[in-house]
Amino acid sequence: MLSVENLVTSIAAKGTPVVRGVSFDVQPGQILGVVGESGSGKSMMAYSLIDLLPRGIAIAGGRVTFDGQDLTAMPVAQLRRLRGDRIAMIFQDPMVALNPVLTIGEQMIEAVLAHRRVSRQAARARCVEVLARVGIPSPEERMGAYPHEFSGGMRQRVVIAIAFLNDPALIVADEATTALDVTIQSQIIAEIQSLAAETGTAILWITHDLSLLSGFADHVMVMYAGQVVETAPAERIFAAPRHPYTAALMEAVPVPGRTRLANLPGVPPALDALPKGCAFAPRCPRVQPLCREQAPPVIQGARCHFPLEVTP
Amino acid sequence: MSVLELTEIRRVFSRHDGALDRAMNRVGLGRKPQHLVAVDDVSLTLQQGEMLGIVGESGCGKSTLGRIAAQLLPASGGTVRWQGQPIADMAPRDARAARRAIQMVFQNPYASLNPAMSVAQTILEAPLAHGLIRRRDSAAFLAQMLDKVGLAPDLADRRPHALSGGQRQRVGIARALAVSPEVVIFDEAVAALDVSVQAQILNLLVDLKAQGGFASMFISHDLNVVRFISDRIAILYLGRLVEIADRDTIFARAHHPYTRALLAEAPQLGGAKRRFTALKGELPSPLNPPSGCHFHPRCPHATDLCRSTRPALRDVGAGHRSACHYDLPQVAPQTQGA
Amino acid sequence: MRNAILSLRRAPFALFCLALFLLIVVAALLAPWIAPQDPYDNAVVDFFDSNLPPGSPAGMGGLTYWLGTDALGRDLWSAILYGLRITLTVAATASVLALVIGVLAGLVSAYAGGWVDAVIMRLVDILLGFPTILVALTIMALAGAGTGNLILALVVAQWPYYARTARSAALVEIGQDYIEAARCLELPHWRIILHHLLPNSISPIMVVLTLQLAHAVAIEASLSFLGLGTSIERPSLGLLIANGSREILSGHTWALIYPGLALAMLIFTVNVFGDRIRRALNPQEA
Ligand SMILES: Nc1ncnc2c1ncn2[C@@H]1O[C@H](COP(=O)(O)OP(=O)(O)OP(=O)(O)O)[C@@H](O)[C@H]1O
Ligand SMILES: Nc1ncnc2c1ncn2[C@@H]1O[C@H](COP(=O)(O)OP(=O)(O)OP(=O)(O)O)[C@@H](O)[C@H]1O
Ligand code: SF4
Ligand code: SF4
Ligand SMILES: [Mg+2]
Ligand SMILES: [Mg+2]
Numbered sequence: 001m002l003s004v005e006n007l008v009t010s011i012a013a014k015g016t017p018v019v020r021g022v023s024f025d026v027q028p029g030q031i032l033g034v035v036g037e038s039g040s041g042k043s044m045m046a047y048s049l050i051d052l053l054p055r056g057i058a059i060a061g062g063r064v065t066f067d068g069q070d071l072t073a074m075p076v077a078q079l080r081r082l083r084g085d086r087i088a089m090i091f092q093d094p095m096v097a098l099n100p101v102l103t104i105g106e107q108m109i110e111a112v113l114a115h116r117r118v119s120r121q122a123a124r125a126r127c128v129e130v131l132a133r134v135g136i137p138s139p140e141e142r143m144g145a146y147p148h149e150f151s152g153g154m155r156q157r158v159v160i161a162i163a164f165l166n167d168p169a170l171i172v173a174d175e176a177t178t179a180l181d182v183t184i185q186s187q188i189i190a191e192i193q194s195l196a197a198e199t200g201t202a203i204l205w206i207t208h209d210l211s212l213l214s215g216f217a218d219h220v221m222v223m224y225a226g227q228v229v230e231t232a233p234a235e236r237i238f239a240a241p242r243h244p245y246t247a248a249l250m251e252a253v254p255v256p257g258r259t260r261l262a263n264l265p266g267v268p269p270a271l272d273a274l275p276k277g278c279a280f281a282p283r284c285p286r287v288q289p290l291c292r293e294q295a296p297p298v299i300q301g302a303r304c305h306f307p308l309e310v311t312p
Numbered sequence: 313m314s315v316l317e318l319t320e321i322r323r324v325f326s327r328h329d330g331a332l333d334r335a336m337n338r339v340g341l342g343r344k345p346q347h348l349v350a351v352d353d354v355s356l357t358l359q360q361g362e363m364l365g366i367v368g369e370s371g372c373g374k375s376t377l378g379r380i381a382a383q384l385l386p387a388s389g390g391t392v393r394w395q396g397q398p399i400a401d402m403a404p405r406d407a408r409a410a411r412r413a414i415q416m417v418f419q420n421p422y423a424s425l426n427p428a429m430s431v432a433q434t435i436l437e438a439p440l441a442h443g444l445i446r447r448r449d450s451a452a453f454l455a456q457m458l459d460k461v462g463l464a465p466d467l468a469d470r471r472p473h474a475l476s477g478g479q480r481q482r483v484g485i486a487r488a489l490a491v492s493p494e495v496v497i498f499d500e501a502v503a504a505l506d507v508s509v510q511a512q513i514l515n516l517l518v519d520l521k522a523q524g525g526f527a528s529m530f531i532s533h534d535l536n537v538v539r540f541i542s543d544r545i546a547i548l549y550l551g552r553l554v555e556i557a558d559r560d561t562i563f564a565r566a567h568h569p570y571t572r573a574l575l576a577e578a579p580q581l582g583g584a585k586r587r588f589t590a591l592k593g594e595l596p597s598p599l600n601p602p603s604g605c606h607f608h609p610r611c612p613h614a615t616d617l618c619r620s621t622r623p624a625l626r627d628v629g630a631g632h633r634s635a636c637h638y639d640l641p642q643v644a645p646q647t648q649g650a
Numbered sequence: 651m652r653n654a655i656l657s658l659r660r661a662p663f664a665l666f667c668l669a670l671f672l673l674i675v676v677a678a679l680l681a682p683w684i685a686p687q688d689p690y691d692n693a694v695v696d697f698f699d700s701n702l703p704p705g706s707p708a709g710m711g712g713l714t715y716w717l718g719t720d721a722l723g724r725d726l727w728s729a730i731l732y733g734l735r736i737t738l739t740v741a742a743t744a745s746v747l748a749l750v751i752g753v754l755a756g757l758v759s760a761y762a763g764g765w766v767d768a769v770i771m772r773l774v775d776i777l778l779g780f781p782t783i784l785v786a787l788t789i790m791a792l793a794g795a796g797t798g799n800l801i802l803a804l805v806v807a808q809w810p811y812y813a814r815t816a817r818s819a820a821l822v823e824i825g826q827d828y829i830e831a832a833r834c835l836e837l838p839h840w841r842i843i844l845h846h847l848l849p850n851s852i853s854p855i856m857v858v859l860t861l862q863l864a865h866a867v868a869i870e871a872s873l874s875f876l877g878l879g880t881s882i883e884r885p886s887l888g889l890l891i892a893n894g895s896r897e898i899l900s901g902h903t904w905a906l907i908y909p910g911l912a913l914a915m916l917i918f919t920v921n922v923f924g925d926r927i928r929r930a931l932n933p934q935e936a
Binding site: 152181189261 | 533584
């Protein structure tokens with residue numbers, strides 16, 4: 001349904017790439033998890049798909065196809081119509097999506113009316129229904145409340161409710177639950193799961209929390225320095241990571257029984273001073289001279305010259 | 313021996329309760345005063361050398377408790393004892409010394425360093441101002457502190473903006489350790505860091521803990537991190553201490569339904585794919601907390617007793633205390649990560 | 651702040667104004683060396699040359715009065731340079747004093763909170779409630795004319811602006827964890843205020859400085875114009891304008907126009923680059 005081919009996004013002025021040749025497909029109902037450390041280009045990749053890139057950053061190559069249409073070639077007005085209707089977006093900070101001077105109800109009804117030709121009452125009923133669905137208590141009353149009257153978790157649920165409003169085909173969620181409590185996060189993920197299962201909505205779920213994805217994604221994509229370094233079905237990648245970076249990330253997570261975490265030295269490289277060859281080479285425990293010379297190929301989903309063996 | 317002892321600590325934040333509001337209220341024109349009980353009769357002791365994890369959801373009063381313990385915020389009630397003596401009753405000199413012996417490391421590595429000061433200035437300022445070191449020893453002292461937190465010596469002259477998040481957090485730790493504290497309170501000290509950097513800092517904390525010298529409170533919302541680092545764990549809910557026990561007891565035999573829910577919801581790496589079935593209901597507003605047991609609207613076992621009566625924190629096993637009226641059977645063995 | 655100054659590079663007009671302002675300042679500072687005449691020296695000023703139009707030669711000696719002379723026969727160009735010098739000295743001294751007092755008051759107010767804050771801020775509100783010129787006029791009326799009192803009036807009228815700005819900048823910083831950390835380290839209060847709060851609250855204060863400097867020049871000129879400022883023998887720009895305005899009916903327009911132009915240029919250039927810096931520091935307003 002969504003197909004991304006060799007997407008390259010750069011800071012226009014300097015030509016520094018922030019997304020370097022990303023390709024993937026998302027099927028209806030699929031939950032694709034994207035994970036990576038800060039600055040790995042997760043957000044820029046997502047914003048490229050739906051033309052929300054910050055000023056000065058632009059797509060420099062590749063194709064993004066959604067339902068057979070090339071989004072990169074689409075007129076802005078048409079893309080804007082698609083957004084909020086067929087494709088919905090959830091950000092980490094709910095206030096990005098909410099207008100502080102309008103009530104929740106006004107904003108939600110607008111969001112419905114912008115894409116659907118229904119009566120105000122019908123739109124209102126739909127909003128109340130969706131608010132109830134994401135776990136807002138007494139939704140009828142809360143329609144008249146302003147965003148600042150909600151807690152952070154409730155606000156994020158409102159944003160998620162807005163994303164659900166028009167039964168989108170794809171939801172792109174960028175760190176949507178990062179700021180929320182675990183019990184609230186679980187509720188929201190439960191909603192996302194049932195939405196994906198019931199309506200076939202595809203989910204692109206961006207997070208830096210590997211543990212979260214392990215309970216909920218169908219497929220996982222690991223990003224590092226603007227590239228996808230490993231992509232695989234969730235069970236496979238969590239059971240047996242092939243890329244040394246994926247493996248190191250997993251060993252850095254505190255899990256029961258560990259008394260020491262993997263010390264992955266250093267920090268990701270600056271994108272305007274990428275090392276020659278493999279971008280992970282300066283931190284990689286498996287690095288060989290070849291890695292510093294040649295960019296690694298993608299072998300069985302891992303972008304690495306010397307991937308870890310998979311024990312069957 | 314307990315270094316720091318908090319007894320029945322309470323902290324209330326009030327709005328619309330100034331002199332003007334009260335006067336207006338008398339003539340029936342004022343706004344209704346609002347009282348938010350951020351910390352509600354919490355008693356804790358911190359033993360020499362231990363690391364006590366404080367876990368809870370946002371707004372449950374973790375930071376407020378930490379700031380009261382660090383004497384950055386006055387309590388509305390209760391006593392903070394330093395080595396057995398209430399700090400409030402100490403002579404000013406001793407109170408200052410006690411306060412200095414309790415240091416804090418903050419969450420946000422960007423806001424917790426003065427952007428105008430170099431690494432060296434940040435670390436050396438307090439020890440020099442307090443005369444703990446002599447100016448001519450400062451270079452050696454600085455080198456020692458940088459080494460202790462794993463920072464390269466050539467970073468000494470950098471300003472915070474030229475440091476990575478992990479490096480900043482190390483500076484924050486060095487700044488606290490530079491005054492040789494006996495208690496360090498880490499308030500979400502790794503929450504803002506990337507996984508790999510978080511691992512570096514957690515390893516550093518494990519090493520520092522092994523070197524001994526200070527007891528600590530480790531405040532976090534992340535059960536996995538707290539499990540990794542703490543010796544004992546306290547769980548807060550809406551300002552109240554609901555359960556406290558040593559780490560393995562909490563994970564093996566959690567008593568309180570809220571603790572159990574937290575354990576069930578915390579994402580586990582390598583955990584099988586599952587349908588999320590969360591605890592129902594929203595975290596109630598601390599401005600208007602539920603009656604009786606604060607947890608009752610979300611608790612699957614709530615009864616009328618729970619709705620009416622606040623459960624006392626009671627002993628349910630050696631040093632294991634929980635604030636639930638009932639001894640509920642363990643539903644499933646609490647083996648995590650299966 | 652550094653970025654704000656760098657951003658001037660992309661604003662050629664603001665940069666031009668800054669250059670012009672600096673040129674005016676340098677000219678004023680160097681007045682005794684570059685002015686063709688010492689307008690305060692009665693031995694040099696020729697009373698018989700009074701009210702000569704621009705470009706006239708001096709009655710005695712080889713001097714040309716490029717901007718004409720005033721009613722006392724002073725070379726107007728020289729008088730403007732010297733007048734600028736007085737105006738700038740008064741305005742700058744007053745601004746610096748007002749800045750020091752205001753910033754300290756603002757920082758202490760923000761840091762101490764409670765009744766200290768309430769008292770300082772109430773005073774600030776009261777002073778800001780009146781037009782600046784009225785406050786300055788009142789002080790002059792109470793203290794009498796003279797350069798020292800002029801500076802006093804300017805300081806009293808202007809410190810509240812610095813205090814308010816410093817306080818709000820400091821309040822933002824006080825919310826930051828590094829102030830909390832400094833308190834936790836039991837650093838002395840003065841140290842937290844001077845080493846932690848001040849350096850991080852300085853940018854908006856510098857903006858206020860540029861704007862208030864222009865304001866101080868204007869007030870000084872107004873007070874002098876009203877005869878409350880500097881002495882007749884050593885006229886500031888404002889007094890030159892006042893004198894010039896008395897000549898206007900006699901058709902000696904230059905005695906008003908040129909000092910007026912100098913004053914307008916001074917205020918205008920300071921305002922343009924000050925405004926530019928303010929916008930660079932507050933991107934939302936741009
Ligand atoms: N507005 C911008 N202008 C210039 N560079 C930017 C901008 N926004 C992001 N970048 C750069 O693009 C790169 C990728 O950033 P991106 O926000 O996609 O990372 P991310 O993986 O989403 O990280 P995080 O987990 O912190 O959100 C980073 O190196 C970042 O510095
Ligand atoms: N200065 C204050 N004035 C008024 N209310 C406050 C103040 N500080 C904290 N509170 C309130 O007290 C409660 C507890 O806050 P606290 O910051 O201690 O929570 P926390 O557990 O640290 O949460 P988080 O995980 O979000 O940091 C919250 O409801 C908060 O809104
Ligand atoms: S290519 Fe080499 S350096 Fe890069 S990840 Fe693989 S082994 Fe490591
Ligand atoms: S006291 Fe009642 S409501 Fe509270 S946790 Fe125990 S069973 Fe649940
Ligand atoms: Mg991002
Ligand atoms: Mg907190």
